[in-house]
Amino acid sequence: MTARGRVCSIANALAVIGERWSLLVLREILLGERRFDGIARNTGASRDILAARLRTLVEAGVLEKRRYEEHPPRYEYVPTEAGRALHPILLNLMEWGDRYVTDGPAPTVWRHSCGAEFHPATVCAHCGGSVTEEQMQVVRVGPVR
Amino acid sequence: MTARGRVCSIANALAVIGERWSLLVLREILLGERRFDGIARNTGASRDILAARLRTLVEAGVLEKRRYEEHPPRYEYVPTEAGRALHPILLNLMEWGDRYVTDGPAPTVWRHSCGAEFHPATVCAHCGGSVTEEQMQVVRVGPVR
DNA sequence: CGTGCAAAGTTGGATTTCACAACCCACTCG
DNA sequence: CGAGTGGGTTGTGAAATCCAACTTTGCACG
Numbered sequence: 001m002t003a004r005g006r007v008c009s010i011a012n013a014l015a016v017i018g019e020r021w022s023l024l025v026l027r028e029i030l031l032g033e034r035r036f037d038g039i040a041r042n043t044g045a046s047r048d049i050l051a052a053r054l055r056t057l058v059e060a061g062v063l064e065k066r067r068y069e070e071h072p073p074r075y076e077y078v079p080t081e082a083g084r085a086l087h088p089i090l091l092n093l094m095e096w097g098d099r100y101v102t103d104g105p106a107p108t109v110w111r112h113s114c115g116a117e118f119h120p121a122t123v124c125a126h127c128g129g130s131v132t133e134e135q136m137q138v139v140r141v142g143p144v145r
Numbered sequence: 146m147t148a149r150g151r152v153c154s155i156a157n158a159l160a161v162i163g164e165r166w167s168l169l170v171l172r173e174i175l176l177g178e179r180r181f182d183g184i185a186r187n188t189g190a191s192r193d194i195l196a197a198r199l200r201t202l203v204e205a206g207v208l209e210k211r212r213y214e215e216h217p218p219r220y221e222y223v224p225t226e227a228g229r230a231l232h233p234i235l236l237n238l239m240e241w242g243d244r245y246v247t248d249g250p251a252p253t254v255w256r257h258s259c260g261a262e263f264h265p266a267t268v269c270a271h272c273g274g275s276v277t278e279e280q281m282q283v284v285r286v287g288p289v290r
Numbered sequence: 291c292g293t294g295c296a297a298a299g300t301t302g303g304a305t306t307t308c309a310c311a312a313c314c315c316a317c318t319c320g
Numbered sequence: 321c322g323a324g325t326g327g328g329t330t331g332t333g334a335a336a337t338c339c340a341a342c343t344t345t346g347c348a349c350g
Contacts, residue, residue, distance in 0.1 A: 005189025007252045009242030010172050010235055016246055020163070020337080027155050031286065036298050042289050044150025046338055051299060061245070072346040074297060082245040088267035088276060089241060090155055092234045097154030100206070100227040101161055107152045107287030113280035116271035122233035125266035127259035128273065131233060135258035141176065142252030144187050165308080181327050191309055196328060217317040219326060 007142035016060045017086065021045040021053050023093070026079070026086055029063065034076040062086070091120045152287035161205045162231065166190040166198050168238070171224075171231055174208065179221040207231070236265045 024043040098106040110118040169188040207228040243251040255263040
């Protein structure tokens with residue numbers, strides 16, 4: 001894991017999903033593309049790097065490699081619970097990119113079951129209240145090693 | 146920049162904040178550490194890489210470099226609106242790391258103004274409803290280049 | 291039978307990025 | 321005057337990434 005710096009779950013999370021291409025692989029898988037060639041084409045990652053990323057994501061328990069055909073052996077990558085739990089992070093990242101990076105209209109649009117075009121909001125899970133800096137207070141912070 | 150793969154705001158966002166150390170730099174800045182040496186110490190990034198990251202984050206409009214002393218010239222890095230908008234993403238990433246990567250108790254703990262220990266939830270900004278896979282539907286998706 | 295195609299990777303070599311330590315400069319403090 | 325501090329830059333070697341080509345297992349045609 002991270003040798004130096006602050007002990008922190010953000011750093012730990014990035015050790016798993018912070019390498020180049022990892023989150024784009026997850027994006028494709030959560031969009032429903034579960035095969036090696038399709039993920040390679042849709043992300044633009046080179047095939048050797050993609051193979052390495054898929055291996056580490058499987059080892060980390062974010063994806064599961066499943067054989068969907070016996071002859072010839074063919075595999076697909078499906079998200080585990082940990083992988084599905086990344087969906088909110090990807091949606092927030094997409095929203096931030098739409099707002100502050102992408103020029104023009106949003107390339108990808110979702111609709112929520114309420115009928116509205118979907119935009120994510122992050123709230124307090126306990127009270128449902130919004131998350132501004134004034135409302136947040138650090139109780140404890142990891143030590144720096 | 147080589148724009149292969151799907152046209153997507155997640156990819157665009159990662160082009161800005163997806164390089165190694167970028168999000169840990171943002172973490173420190175949002176925790177209140179705004180000086181070069183402090184950020185270097187608390188993240189563990191080497192000083193040359195840190196200088197490069199701070200430059201690209203300033204160029205991208207995520208941070209602002211401000212002189213806080215004239216003689217000798219000393220600088221601090223403060224988040225712009227775009228930088229502050231990354232706070233929800235970091236909190237979600239921390240939550241995911243706490244749950245699926247970090248062993249033992251959470252290294253960093255926040256309290257919300259409602260009094261409860263803070264945990265983030267991502268909801269639909271329009272209706273406040275939760276975000277499960279069944280409730281989400283893709284309306285449009287960026288093309289693959 | 292031989293050719294072509296597809297999926298899921300490996301392999302080899304060039305290029306780019308990263309890590310680490312050392313160094314620099316302008317100033318302040320004792 | 322010498323040491324210390326903040327904010328970096330430079331040089332060198334190690335590691336990661338990119339790219340194209342190749343491999344393997346099987347099926348489908350003509």
